[in-house]
Amino acid sequence: MSTGSRSGVTSRRARPATPMGRARYVVMMALVVGGLTLLAGRIVDLHVFDRSFLQGQGDARTLRVDPIPAHRGMITDRHGEPLAISTPVMTLWANPQDLPQDDIQRLMLARALGQELEALNARIARYAEREFMYLRRRMTPKAAREVLDLRIPGVHVQEEYKRYYPAGEVSAQLIGVTNVDDQGQEGLELAYQSYLAGTLGQRRVLKDRRGRLVRELALLREAQPGGDLTLALDQRLQFMAYRELKAAVAEHDADGGVLVMMDARTGEVLAMANQPSYNPNDRAGLDPAGLRNRAIVDVYEPGSVVKPLAMAAMLETGELPLGTVVDTSPGWMVIDRFTIKDIRNYGELSLAGILEKSSNIGMSKLALRLDDPIIPATYRELGLGQAPGLGFPGEAAGSLPAPVRWSSSQWAALSYGYGLSVSALQLASAYTAIANQGRRLPPSLLKLDRVPAGDTVIRPAVADRVLEMMDQVVGPETGARRAEVPGYSVAGKTGTVRKTSAGGGYRERAYRSLFVGIVPVSNPRIVTVVMIDRPRGDDYYGGAVAAPVFSRVAGNALRLLDVPPDRREK
Template identity: 45%
Template sequence: MKFRRDRSGTVRPRGRAQFNLRGRLKLVVGVLGACGVVLVARAVDLQLVDNAYYQQKADSRFLREIPIPTSRGMITDRNGEPLAVSSPVDSVWGNPQELLKTPDRLPELAEALGVPLDHLERRLAQRADKEFVYLKRRINPSEAELILARKIPGVFSQREFRRFYPQGEALAHVLGFTNIDDAGQEGVELAFDEWLSGIPGAQKVIRDRRGRIVENVDLVRAAQPGKDLTLSIDRRIQYLAHRELRATLQRTGAVAGSAVVLDIATGEILAMANLPTFNPNAVTGEHRDARRNRAVTDLIEPGSTIKPITVAAGLEAGVITVNTIFDTNPGWIANGRYRTTDHRNLGVLDTTGVITKSSNIGTSMIVQKLDNQYFHDFLARLGYGKSTGSGFPGEASGLLQPADGWSGTTKQTMSYGYGLSATPLQIAHSYATLANHGRAMQPTLVKGQHAEPRQVLSAGIADTVLRMMQTVTEPGGTAIQAAIPGYHVAGKTGTARKASGGGYSRRYVSFFAGVVPVENPRFAMAVVIDDPDPTKGIYGGPVSAPVFQTVMDGALRLMDVPPDDIETWLAEQAKQQAKERARNAPRVAATPAVASGAGQ
């Protein structure tokens, strides 16, 4: 390579361009400056101009919208006593992703939750890609605190509400229950779920990577608690009905029972009890049959309780009068190729006697004079064959076949309660209609929710039949066990054989339906005892009437209903006073001789 010396004497390579250090330095500085400007511009764009997208991405990792729990409306009885209330509880939940990072703490967590370790591990593994799983729901806050006190990473709690039923089994069928998410499942809880359910609120919060709330950002929606509901039920009368049903099932060996009490003037249901029952505070998947509200879902042939209705139909049609005579000799009457019989030969009866003595033959003679369609329509007017409209979920309509489908024996058997079916509520409703001067009131479970009455029967005929029914509870009637001192009671017993295999078995349903007091009717009640032990009695008088007597006696006093039978009321008061005086009288000390003789 050849070299040359420049003017300053420096030796440089010959044939190459001179190295411009200053120019290159300016170029580097310019490029770096441009990059800095681009970075600053991009930062300004991201943070000030177009930051929404990235803010959303950041928020999606830490900002959460969580629900604000709300309480379900309280259910009370007609007097304001709580029947269903919601109490705050805690639910423990976990972050599976966080929990699976510390498997050594899982045995401790399983012990705190009271669950097998393999069950917990399997549940977490199934939701390994999730950030939420319930570990234990609706427990006492103190129990939740003990679990959280172990400070296991990924374990948290949240507030919820749980339903409690202070009256327990006594009102289980009426109220129903809610599921674990506090949604109504049966009974009033289901029928009025929308009314009782609150609207949960929502709140935006910031959670850290462990799921803990570090900041409340914004209230999205305030929680709205559910609305309260006042039922027509009187818990005192309900308790009486439940207690007496239980005692009767134990006394008679029956498998089930139902009782319904109606306020005649308003149609309000004051009590509706069923056995067997269940505990709504601890509902399990077992014994589902016990959760059925038999008073509105079970269909039964009403037996002799239909006889006053048959008599009313005959009176309205004008085919009989109060003084019509019925010769029931020799104790049976033909019904096609079958026979209709009485429990014994009742001889000659008038219209009142047909009800007093519960004559199948007498009602058969009445219905033979009636047109098929007329009798069908009359029963329908009294509420048979259609729902009462109480609004209870699953209420049965009963069975009343169209008249053109009747066989040659249908009408006669229907006159004394076979060949049609009804619920206990329908039976009570038809009796309340008779007692309400022929005006039908729609039954309701809500206090103050009254429909307009419908006049389905003339007041004169309804009052006349009610007077006839009064003889049933008086000496010579079939239900003297239903008599209440101080009050005139109108009612009717019933004993129906249970259908089985296309015929009838030797198992029975025992009824009593009645009204009290007759002078100014206040309550109607139907009692149904299913399958009593035949060795302990099957007839409605000794089996079902005592339930009516005890429950109505208590209800009349609880409601301060004045007596309408002053003579028996005064006699009862005198008897009670005599007992009280005898109880409080000082005891005469025994003489030594008497005492000595007693010792021997």
């Protein structure tokens, strides 16, 4: 009986006693059964009729398209010596949400990465809501493998390339640098970014839920390596030029300096040194001033180093007989209330004597004889006042005023190197016309396959005459005697220019020392420009500061290039 009573109680609890309760029970059961039926139908549909949906969803969580890094092209000198190369590196990244909370594993990870545990924990906390963070970029494969061998969950690897510059600071401003993503930021690395970079490849891979590679399924697109760049630069000459320039800047406590050496026969830039410089392989504490390629982007008044170019322009008119003599007494003259001076009273000077003594009075008197604006016109044909067209970032055009309503003082100033601005590269290119019988060669940073045609700017006879005059400028009794190269004849010109101030006018005891040289005179092979910026001390003239740098660099260069001596008695 008791059993029946318990059975009755159980029956009453399982089934509602009231009509309303029974109806509610039926509805709920119908809903549950209906839901289960729909769910079962959907499962059958997905597994039998629409299997591609589940397959796609699964693939979306395990299949990935990964990029394949492209090898950046190499930059070499004209002999194939590497100046910029890419080496394989590994970047470690993590999903912060998958990283273990265990302090021991965190400490092991921090030590393997070469980081402090507190710093690593702080970074992980900052990225806690994200699924990606860099642990350390561009590690050596060996160092990265040591981290991966710890098998810490959430740590992944990505293959990349790192740029390395074997020459270091020697050619840093010309070559430039790339950033952490291997994109060009300065110099030729930036100018030829699209050519050097190449094209990324793609591959389809299978990964597990933690993002680890399980299997490579297919190669979708091969990575296309970047193109290689062969420069006109000769690394032997570049190193020598940089060494001598750096020593001169230190010796004279100067603000900086520039040296440009061009092949007189082709216009190729064989050396381009800058001071100050920097180490592109270690940019910690980098001074931004060291990034600037002063040889191409800086301009300044050239002073006396353009006097041979002005002389060539005036001889080109045919109005100056070769026997012309100019009286420069008393060593000064006033033009438009401006006083022009020579260092001393040189008296009567021939055309060659005007260049040898670097007489501002002589150049001014010759320029004022001419009505034709031949000097600025010739300067422009020689490439002054216009960008070299190299595509180098920030290359300067300089300035060359148009001959409109000029005063006599402005006309005279152009003849002795004031009133215009040029870069060291423009100067070197302009002087190829003197070295090539009047044919100017455009500068080239890349190695050329053939000699360019160039532009004939000056008659051959005039160019040869000016070259002879410049040959007389460099001698044992002249102010440019320190530019002499043992065994070789040198044609050159010194220059000492006062630096301008920000507010206008010129600064006191602030100069630029310059020298332009062509060697050897009998068969010109190289044209070199040296500029030392603001040498301090008693020696600041171009003949005392810049000329010795030319002598050492040109002498070594001629021997390296196997140019036979041609020394003539003067």
